[in-house]
Amino acid sequence: xxxxxxxxxxxxxxxxxxxxxxxxxxxxxxxxxxxxxxxxxxxxxxxxxxxxxxxxxxxxxxxxxxxxxxxxxxxxxxxxxxxxxxxxxxxxxxxxxxxxxxxxxxxxxxxxxxxxxxxxxxxxxxxxxxxxxxxxxxxxxxxxxxxxxxxxxxxxxxxxxxxxxxxxxxxxxxxx
Amino acid sequence: xxxxxxxxxxxxxxxxxxxxxxxxxxxxxxxxxxxxxxxxxxxxxxxxxxxxxxxxxxxxxxxxxxxxxxxxxxxxxxxxxxxxxxxxxxxxxxxxxxxxxxxxxxxxxxxxxxxxxxxxxxxxxxxxxxxxxxxxxxxxxxxxxxxxxxxxxxxxxxxxxxxxxxxxxxxxxxxxxxxxxxxxxxxxxxxxxxxxxxxx
Ligand code: SF4
Numbered sequence: 003x004x005x006x007x008x009x010x011x012x013x014x015x016x017x018x019x020x021x022x023x024x025x026x027x028x029x030x031x032x033x034x035x036x037x038x039x040x041x042x043x044x045x046x047x048x049x050x051x052x053x054x055x056x057x058x059x060x061x062x063x064x065x066x067x068x069x070x071x072x073x074x075x076x077x078x079x080x081x082x083x084x085x086x087x088x089x090x091x092x093x094x095x096x097x098x099x100x101x102x103x104x105x106x107x108x109x110x111x112x113x114x115x116x117x118x119x120x121x122x123x124x125x126x127x128x129x130x131x132x133x134x135x136x137x138x139x140x141x142x143x144x145x146x147x148x149x150x151x152x153x154x155x156x157x158x159x160x161x162x163x164x165x166x167x168x169x170x171x172x173x174x175x176x177x178x
Numbered sequence: 179x180x181x182x183x184x185x186x187x188x189x190x191x192x193x194x195x196x197x198x199x200x201x202x203x204x205x206x207x208x209x210x211x212x213x214x215x216x217x218x219x220x221x222x223x224x225x226x227x228x229x230x231x232x233x234x235x236x237x238x239x240x241x242x243x244x245x246x247x248x249x250x251x252x253x254x255x256x257x258x259x260x261x262x263x264x265x266x267x268x269x270x271x272x273x274x275x276x277x278x279x280x281x282x283x284x285x286x287x288x289x290x291x292x293x294x295x296x297x298x299x300x301x302x303x304x305x306x307x308x309x310x311x312x313x314x315x316x317x318x319x320x321x322x323x324x325x326x327x328x329x330x331x332x333x334x335x336x337x338x339x340x341x342x343x344x345x346x347x348x349x350x351x352x353x354x355x356x357x358x359x360x361x362x363x364x365x366x367x368x369x370x371x372x373x374x375x376x377x378x
Binding site (some may be wrong): 166176178 | 249263264266267300301303304308
């Protein structure tokens with residue numbers, strides 16, 4: 003199935019909960035509203051025509067420019083994205099699903115944005131979501147075991163966020 | 179054969195099997211030729227350390243080829259590879275578990291001072307000397323196996339300088355490698371002579 007056909011199918015099924023698309027690029031993507039993500043993913047996985055049985059990876063992207071001078075020229079509003087690269091072993095087609103999130107939930111710094119977990123649909127997502135949580139600070143609601151996976155348990159902050167501050171010291175080891 | 183009272187007692191009787199030396203030298207010699215490293219590598223530098231252990235470079239020639247799988251039997255810790263904060267506490271614990279005397283070689287740019295992760299690596303300790311005391315630094319990314327062997331020999335220098343008498347202080351060895359490349363021509367040969375300077 004071509005990306006256009008996949009997008010059309012999703013739009014017929016979910017209407018305005020499909021919030022955006024770019025289909026003539028190298029990695030065609032379709033944006034989904036965060037509330038509808040789990041439903042859409044289940045459909046992608048289980049529908050016979052789509053049968054997206056392989057989740058390559060879950061990635062987080064932080065669109066943010068910490069330098070105020072450059073921020074004025076930046077071509078984006080500060081936000082975060084979660085990307086799901088999917089493909090179907092059965093039909094040999096692929097698509098990227100995107101979710102747009104605010105950098106902080108309710109714009110209150112320190113409250114992590116939330117997105118439904120898909121770990122129950124593809125078990126692969128379990129560790130990938132833990133990694134995104136650890137490094138980008140996105141909470142996956144419904145994840146069976148959302149702990150840090152790379153950083154130590156007592157690490158403070160989410161290091162791949164653009165406004166992350168390096169610690170001065172970690173357990174008595176000077177860090178700067 | 180009864181002793182005739184004229185030839186000295188010991189002379190010529192044991193010379194084939196006896197070497198006379200000081201105890202200090204004997205101990206240092208034994209120690210320097212059996213530095214047992216601890217088996218552990220943390221990142222890409224460890225590959226180079228493994229090469230040093232193999233037949234091409236053969237660290238066994240210097241008596242340091244017996245990589246021990248437990249810190250209790252090791253004298254030398256070759257920290258080869260990126261030390262992360264998560265790993266730092268383990269490195270320190272392993273160091274504490276090693277019996278004295280113990281030595282540490284910091285191998286590679288990462289271990290010497292953060293290396294490629296110095297500025298943006300949130301997870302890398304900026305030099306393992308913030309975690310354990312280091313005796314010899316071997317720079318490079320990764321260092322050549324020869325460089326690690328050189329580092330090992332500098333540790334051996336250190337061992338050789340140890341004094342066992344109670345009040346004696348260790349004489350730290352003066353490195354006989356200055357660290358500067360030797361020029362094939364002496365500097366005065368480069369100097370412009372007065373007459374040439376005048377004509378220029
Ligand atoms: S110094 Fe270079 S080769 Fe060695 S661990 Fe660091 S990055 Fe790898």
